Amino acid sequence: MIIPVRCFSCGRVIASDYGRYIKRVNEIKAEGRDPSPEEIEKIFDDLGIERYCCRRMIVSHVDLISEIMPFS
Structure with a gap:
């Protein structure tokens, strides 16, 4: 579905960071490989997302x- 606007646990706004996260992950995937856990952690650190x-x-x-839209 659509990314929630806020974190369910702490209430921090996360929707604005989701697009940047996906962009960075897609850049790594464009190189023909999956991002490692260390790269994912670095992306989160760069975006300032510290809480688990x-x-x-x-x-x-x-x-x-995109899968649900045809049914609406």
Whole structure:
């Protein structure tokens, strides 16, 4: 679905960081490889996402909007 605007646990705004996170991950994938856990951690650190609850919200998000749109 759509990324939640705020973290469910702490209330920090995370929706604005999601696009930048996806962009950085896609840059790594464009090189023909999957990002390592260390690279993911570096991306989060660069974006200023320090809390594990906020990281969980972004990492565990599954973008299904393109699959659901034909049914609306």
